[in-house]
Amino acid sequence: MPVYLDHAATTPMRPEAVAALTAALATVGNPASIHSAGQRAKRSLEESRAVVAATLDADPIELVFTGNGTEAINLAIKGLYWQRQHDAVRPRIVLPAGEHHATLDTVEWLAAHEGAEIVELPVDELGRLDIDALAAELEADAGRIALVTMLWANNEVGTVQSVARVAELTAAAGVPLHLDAVAAYGQLPVGLHALRRETGAKPGEGLVAISVSAHKIGGPAGIGALVLDRTGRIEPLIHGGGQQRRVRSGTQDVAAAASFAAAAETVALRLEDDAARMAALRDRLIEGVAEAVPSAVLSGDPAPAGRLPGNAHFAFPGCEGDSLLFLLDAAGVAVSTGSACQAGVPEPSHVLLAMGRSESEARGALRITLGHDSSEADVDAFLAALPAAHERAAKAGLAARRTSFDR
Numbered sequence: 001m002p003v004y005l006d007h008a009a010t011t012p013m014r015p016e017a018v019a020a021l022t023a024a025l026a027t028v029g030n031p032a033s034i035h036s037a038g039q040r041a042k043r044s045l046e047e048s049r050a051v052v053a054a055t056l057d058a059d060p061i062e063l064v065f066t067g068n069g070t071e072a073i074n075l076a077i078k079g080l081y082w083q084r085q086h087d088a089v090r091p092r093i094v095l096p097a098g099e100h101h102a103t104l105d106t107v108e109w110l111a112a113h114e115g116a117e118i119v120e121l122p123v124d125e126l127g128r129l130d131i132d133a134l135a136a137e138l139e140a141d142a143g144r145i146a147l148v149t150m151l152w153a154n155n156e157v158g159t160v161q162s163v164a165r166v167a168e169l170t171a172a173a174g175v176p177l178h179l180d181a182v183a184a185y186g187q188l189p190v191g192l193h194a195l196r197r198e199t200g201a202k203p204g205e206g207l208v209a210i211s212v213s214a215h216k217i218g219g220p221a222g223i224g225a226l227v228l229d230r231t232g233r234i235e236p237l238i239h240g241g242g243q244q245r246r247v248r249s250g251t252q253d254v255a256a257a258a259s260f261a262a263a264a265e266t267v268a269l270r271l272e273d274d275a276a277r278m279a280a281l282r283d284r285l286i287e288g289v290a291e292a293v294p295s296a297v298l299s300g301d302p303a304p305a306g307r308l309p310g311n312a313h314f315a316f317p318g319c320e321g322d323s324l325l326f327l328l329d330a331a332g333v334a335v336s337t338g339s340a341c342q343a344g345v346p347e348p349s350h351v352l353l354a355m356g357r358s359e360s361e362a363r364g365a366l367r368i369t370l371g372h373d374s375s376e377a378d379v380d381a382f383l384a385a386l387p388a389a390h391e392r393a394a395k396a397g398l399a400a401r402r403t404s405f406d407r
Contacts, residue, residue: 003333003381007310007371008155008183013263014218014372020262021220024255031252032241045254048261055268056210056227057191064226064244065252065260069182069213070102071237072226075248076178076209077106077149079234081116084146084176094119094137094148094175096129097354100155103180104350107149116146126301127159127355134166138173147176152184152210156351156367157300158311160188163207164195171199171206176232178209182224186217186267187275187308192227203231214256218372219263223256270372278370279309281379285368286312288383293390297361299352310370315352315361319393324366327389333382336367363398 004012013021029041046060053063066072077093084090093107097120110116121133129150138145148170153160163179170177181190195207209232213224228234228247240249267274283304289296289312299313300306316324321337328335337349348362368382 003378005368005370005374005378005382006334006336007374008216008367008369009336010215010221011186011218011371012373013215013220013259014266016266017214017219017259017263021255021259024258027254029254031254032243041254045252045257048254048257051261052225052257052264053227055264056185056212056225057193058210058227059230061245062192062227062230064228064247065257066224066226066248067222069180069211069216069224072211072213072224073100073102073178073180073182074106075226075234075237076211076228077103077147078110078237079247080147080176080178080209080232081110081114082235083233088143090144090146091115091117092119092141092145093117094121094134094145096121096150096161097123098127098154098156098351099149099151100180100182102182103149103151119145123354125355126306127154127157127299127351128301128306129161129166131162131165131169135169138169138175142173142175145173145175147178149178150180152179152181152190153188153308154300154351155183156349156365157313157355158183158307159300160184160306160308164198167195167201167207168199171196171201174202174205176204176208177206178211179207180211182211182213182216183308185212186271187278187310189271192229196229204229204233208232209234214260214263217263217267219260220256223253223260225260267372274372275309278372278374279304281370281374281376282309282312284376285370285379285382288379289314289386292383292387296390297357299355299357299365310374312368312370314366314368315357316364316366316390316393317358317360318397319364319390320396320398321349321363321365323393323396324364324389327392328382328385331385331389333385335382336369337365360398 029037031042050060208229210227215221297315352362
């Protein structure tokens with residue numbers, strides 16, 4: 001049976017989520033209808049909303065279901081940006097280097113179509129935001145900043161960001177903050193109200209929005225959520241029936257919401273134990289890679305508390321990450337690279353480049369991620385397959401960057 005170590009991409013659905021989904025699919029009713037069937041659907045939907053919101057330290061009314069995490073991120077960034085232009089010109093969007101493409105592509109679209117100014121702040125060699133740079137930016141030009149957006153934890157190298165300090169700085173500057181918690185949710189405590197209280201955030205300022213996705217925690221693909229503080233103001237992406245506080249119109253997926261809630265509730269009950277178990281497997285895997293391939297360079301924070309419990313990320317200098325991936329896949333082990341491949345041309349990881357890594361290291365990235373069903377046997381299988389895969393990938397070297405299309 002293949003070994004699956006790509007849980008950061010998606011993790012298997014939990015049995016509780018499968019059961020909730022199949023049960024809900026057997027029922028009928030539009031939650032916007034006023035007849036009995038519609039009201040039963042609405043009750044199920046709102047009960048699910050309350051469950052998911054509770055796991056994110058939010059009120060039910062503050063949770064907006066979306067089609068996925070990417071939509072939640074787009075809604076937060078575009079919606080906040082547009083709303084912030086109502087009473088003043090605030091063109092600047094501040095974010096760290098090395099963000100997920102759901103964020104990068106969104107702010108680049110706003111720059112191309114809406115005149116947004118992108119302010120990209122440096123990260124250190126671990127992938128963590130330079131807090132002093134953020135503080136200086138907020139102090140110098142807070143009045144022209146539409147929002148600050150950043151990852152709660154880096155989806156590629158696993159480094160956990162200093163979210164409390166960022167929330168504190170943005171609250172003091174009167175600037176809204178959006179956190180992409182898609183990678184962090186289900187592995188770390190993620191919540192809205194406590195951070196707002198701790199940072200003294202005023203209405204509409206500081207941390208106001210958090211994006212998450214169900215399929216990262218053992219729920220179904222096709223549903224995510226945006227937690228939007230009740231004082232937050234946002235322009236919608238989708239217009240129609242005015243559902244969900246008029247923030248996201250459209251008929252809601254009751255079955256997916258029920259499945260999301262089942263996964264979220266299970267995760268919340270087991271979070272501490274699951275995180276400890278994954279962290280132990282992660283540490284054993286990191287130690288095993290260092291022994292098997294001494295040239296491998298660990299990416300992200302080496303301190304256990306500074307990285308996601310399920311993340312182990314390495315750069316293998318002189319190897320293509322894609323080569324390692326395919327060789328490991330042939331050996332029955334599924335992992336991922338940190339690189340994007342466009343038109344068949346391997347490209348270096350933009351996250352590692354932002355961290356100051358060489359192009360060779362950035363092209364030889366490999367991300368191994370653990371989940372709720374990962375086992376010691378999975379780690380054993382990966383460590384057994386790695387030496388031969390690395391040997392062959394190292395012999396192949398780096399692919400030529402020039403292709404026939406460049407002629």
